[in-house]
Amino acid sequence: MRPLLFTAAASALVAMGAASLYGAGPSAAAPAQPEKPLGLGTPATPEEIAGWDIDVRPDGMGLPPGKGTATQGEVIFLEQCAACHGDFAEGRDRWPVLAGGHGSLKADRPEKTIGSYWESASTVFDYVRRAMPFGNAQSLSNDELYAVTAFLLNMNDVIKDPEFELNQGNFTSIRMPNADGFYDDDRETTERKFWNAEACMKNCKTEVVVTGQAAILDVTPDSKSAPSVD
Amino acid sequence: MSEDNEPQKNTRSRRQFLKSAGLTGALVAAGAKSAWPQASSAEAKPENLPPHVADWSKHLGTGVADRPYGKPSKFEAHVVRRDVEWLTASQQSSVNFTPWHELDGIITPSGLCFERHHGGAPDVSPADHRLMVHGLVDKPLVFSMSDIMRMPRVNRVFFLECAANSGMEWRGPQLNGCQFTHGMIHNVMYTGVPLRTVLNEAGLKPKAKWLLVEGGDASGMNRSLPVEKALDDCLLAFKMNGEALRPEQGYPLRLVVPGWEGNIWVKWIRRIEVGDKPWLAREETSKYTDLLADGRARRFTFVMDAKSVITNPSPQAPLRFKGQNVLTGIAWSGRGAITRVDVTLDGGRNWREARIDGPVFERSVTRFYVDFDWQGEELMIQSRCHDSTGYLQPTKNELRAVRGVNSIYHNNGIQTWLVRSNGETENVEIS
Numbered sequence: 001m002r003p004l005l006f007t008a009a010a011s012a013l014v015a016m017g018a019a020s021l022y023g024a025g026p027s028a029a030a031p032a033q034p035e036k037p038l039g040l041g042t043p044a045t046p047e048e049i050a051g052w053d054i055d056v057r058p059d060g061m062g063l064p065p066g067k068g069t070a071t072q073g074e075v076i077f078l079e080q081c082a083a084c085h086g087d088f089a090e091g092r093d094r095w096p097v098l099a100g101g102h103g104s105l106k107a108d109r110p111e112k113t114i115g116s117y118w119e120s121a122s123t124v125f126d127y128v129r130r131a132m133p134f135g136n137a138q139s140l141s142n143d144e145l146y147a148v149t150a151f152l153l154n155m156n157d158v159i160k161d162p163e164f165e166l167n168q169g170n171f172t173s174i175r176m177p178n179a180d181g182f183y184d185d186d187r188e189t190t191e192r193k194f195w196n197a198e199a200c201m202k203n204c205k206t207e208v209v210v211t212g213q214a215a216i217l218d219v220t221p222d223s224k225s226a227p228s229v230d
Numbered sequence: 231m232s233e234d235n236e237p238q239k240n241t242r243s244r245r246q247f248l249k250s251a252g253l254t255g256a257l258v259a260a261g262a263k264s265a266w267p268q269a270s271s272a273e274a275k276p277e278n279l280p281p282h283v284a285d286w287s288k289h290l291g292t293g294v295a296d297r298p299y300g301k302p303s304k305f306e307a308h309v310v311r312r313d314v315e316w317l318t319a320s321q322q323s324s325v326n327f328t329p330w331h332e333l334d335g336i337i338t339p340s341g342l343c344f345e346r347h348h349g350g351a352p353d354v355s356p357a358d359h360r361l362m363v364h365g366l367v368d369k370p371l372v373f374s375m376s377d378i379m380r381m382p383r384v385n386r387v388f389f390l391e392c393a394a395n396s397g398m399e400w401r402g403p404q405l406n407g408c409q410f411t412h413g414m415i416h417n418v419m420y421t422g423v424p425l426r427t428v429l430n431e432a433g434l435k436p437k438a439k440w441l442l443v444e445g446g447d448a449s450g451m452n453r454s455l456p457v458e459k460a461l462d463d464c465l466l467a468f469k470m471n472g473e474a475l476r477p478e479q480g481y482p483l484r485l486v487v488p489g490w491e492g493n494i495w496v497k498w499i500r501r502i503e504v505g506d507k508p509w510l511a512r513e514e515t516s517k518y519t520d521l522l523a524d525g526r527a528r529r530f531t532f533v534m535d536a537k538s539v540i541t542n543p544s545p546q547a548p549l550r551f552k553g554q555n556v557l558t559g560i561a562w563s564g565r566g567a568i569t570r571v572d573v574t575l576d577g578g579r580n581w582r583e584a585r586i587d588g589p590v591f592e593r594s595v596t597r598f599y600v601d602f603d604w605q606g607e608e609l610m611i612q613s614r615c616h617d618s619t620g621y622l623q624p625t626k627n628e629l630r631a632v633r634g635v636n637s638i639y640h641n642n643g644i645q646t647w648l649v650r651s652n653g654e655t656e657n658v659e660i661s
Contacts, residue, residue, distance in 0.1 A: 037430055037431045037433070038380070038381060038427070038431060039431075040373065040377040040378075040380055040381060040431055041363070041371035041372060041373045041377050041428075041431050041432070042371065042372050042377075043369065043370065043371060043372075044362055044363070044364055044370035044371055044372045048362065048372060049362065049364050049370060052362055052500070052501055053364070053501075053503065054450065055442050055444070055452060055503060055509055055511075056509075057505070057507070057509050057510070058509075058510050059507070061505075084319070093319055094316075094318065094319035095319045105521060105525035105526075105527075106523070106524065106525035110521060110525075110636055112516065112521070114516075117515075117516060117521075117527075118515055118516055119510055119515045119529075120510045120515070122510065123510050123511065123512050123515055123516065126452075126509070126511060126512070127511070127512035127516075130444075130449070130450030130452065131348070131349060131448070131449045131450055131512075134320075134322075134323070134349070135322075135349075135448065137349065137448045137449070137450065138450075181525070181526050181527055182515070182519060182526065182527050182528070182529045183526060183527075183528060183529070184528070184529060184530050185528050185529070185530050185531040185532065185533075186528065187528075187531065187533075187535070190632060191624075191632055194535075194621055194622060194623075194624050194628070195619065195620045195621050195622070196620040196622075197622040197624075199572060199581070199614070199616070199622055200581070201572070201580065201581045201582075202580055202581075203579065203580065204578055204579055204580065204581070205577070205578055205579050205661075206579075207661070208576070208577035208578065208579065208610060208660050208661055209660065209661045210610075210648060210658050210659070210660055211658075211659050211660060211661050212402040212403050212658060212659040213403060213648075213656060213657070213658045214403035214404055214405060214406045214545075214656060214657035214658065215406070215656055219314075219316065219404055219405065220405045220406040220407055220410060220545070221312060221313075221314055221315065221410075
């Protein structure tokens with residue numbers, strides 16, 4: 001029975017909880033696990049790996065050599081990022097807001113930014129390195145990546161001094177304000193009542209009234225009152 | 231109710247239509263005003279109806295070379311994926327939605343599978359596509375598509391649901407149409423190779439706990455995948471519904487992570503790095519984490535909980551006839567198989583068990599029906615599903631009680647449609 005696999009893996013899959021909830025096995029018999037490799041694929045050379053291995057982990061694994069300050073990053077940001085994200089990383093139109101929102105996570109309308117929400121500074125470096133600037137990905141040099149990351153952390157008051165040099169050696173000393181704000185999936189504990197709940201079939205309610213209607217704030221495309229009707 | 235919502239007076243042509251269609255119920259279509267086109271609700275042309283003989287019965291149709299790759303009838307031109315323009319800042323990092331109210335059975339046609347990209351959909355040459363596997367492995371390897379195609383392959387039907395499906399409905403009903411409220415899910419048959427086959431070629435080191443899976447698109451989409459799941463039922467798929475993946479679904483190669491949120495099903499997959507801990511990529515911290523009312527957030531909420539929705543009737547597909555009608559919908563669970571679906575027509579006072587028809591697979595969409603008689607009374611219709619782990623789909627308020635209204639993702643609450651006496655159907659919530 002498959003759940004045993006998950007039980008054994010509990011330390012890695014912290015959130016997976018009680019194995020008994022995994023009642024179902026694979027959807028059909030899988031082909032026999034090949035004991036011996038098939039001998040397919042070609043060895044990846046160190047050069048090939050170096051060209052593609054761009055990820056950076058919270059413990060610093062993957063950080064390339066390089067350095068940069070927020071002051072240097074601001075120049076790059078204004079030129080390559082501010083058209084969407086705003087001069088101060090405040091976001092333009094519907095493009096992502098990257099700074100601000102501190103202390104808003106419990107608010108009615110939370111503002112989830114790098115400074116208010118992100119768990120690790122490495123996420124900034126990893127994401128900018130692989131996906132930004134939007135439409136011109138993987139175009140920034142390592143020094144530029146450190147500088148832009150320093151600028152974004154400075155806009156979020158994580159790095160106070162705009163002349164602070166962020167580099168491969170000191171990167172993991174950066175601590176994000178919301179670093180303790182996350183925990184692994186606990187639905188199988190905190191939402192346990194959704195399992196084996198009683199499903200009433202007859203005379204379950206006496207009165208039913210409508211409490212909310214989409215028509216009141218109808219934002220459906222092509223509907224009578226939607227912003228865009230073609 | 232306005233005058234044009236009153237049942238239409240019978241005209242000669244309408245009488246003919248009703249008679250010719252063999253309908254016993256009264257037509258209420260004129261009342262069921264919908265902005266949505268429906269091929270079957272178009273007025274019939276009397277010259278095509280018996281006793282007349284239609285043109286297509288007299289003259290030749292098109293030849294076999296006219297459609298080397300077939301397309302749907304022109305009368306189905308309205309059956310398309312749709313986007314919500316105000317939702318995102320760009321078309322390249324955006325989403326569109328599957329028109330479930332126009333579909334039946336359990337398989338989503340490839341061209342109607344919703345799309346979600348973060349850097350646009352590239353058209354990758356299979357000759358140039360490579361999958362690199364490195365990190366905590368005995369032998370770092372690069373695979374070509376030819377390598378992948380030489381491995382033992384399997385066929386599996388799975389749903390792929392975006393974690394943000396129904397995410398706009400946390401604070402209350404917003405969008406009128408199951409395409410928009412529930413359209414970020416599709417269900418296709420994949421052909422591919424087990425991910426463990428590829429990992430076995432490279433050989434996992436004992437410390438291997440997590441994989442970084444990365445796409446070859448301009449967002450370099452990356453997520454951390456636990457090794458246990460990778461070795462269990464994940465696939466590297468190259469075909470959907472029998473033919474090559476569509477470019478927008480990851481051609482030539484995508485990751486299939488059964489039952490888990492769609493974001494981790496990396497498309498155009500180019501690289502797998504094996505590691506001993508998660509990466510905390512942007513898509514697993516800034517996004518795809520569930521912010522709860524206390525200001526803390528759940529992360530690695532991979533599994534999609536059991537969920538169902540009635541697709542017909544729904545706001546885009548109002549009721550049009552009194553008398554015999556078909557209610558239908560879909561149900562699915564990331565934890566196993568759907569074992570039962572209940573439907574209420576009276577806002578949850580009383581429920582009946584729906585009829586499931588078609589194949590029931592684990593972690594796949596399951597189709598259900600309730601065949602019912604309608605005499606124009608107002609209905610408040612809901613479906614709720616049960617899965618093989620004993621999970622019962624909760625109400626939206628039960629979810630809010632645990633999670634608040636700011637978690638965006640994993641909204642699997644029970645959906646209510648209000649069917650008015652004229653057949654018009656609206657997205658509502660009820661007490």
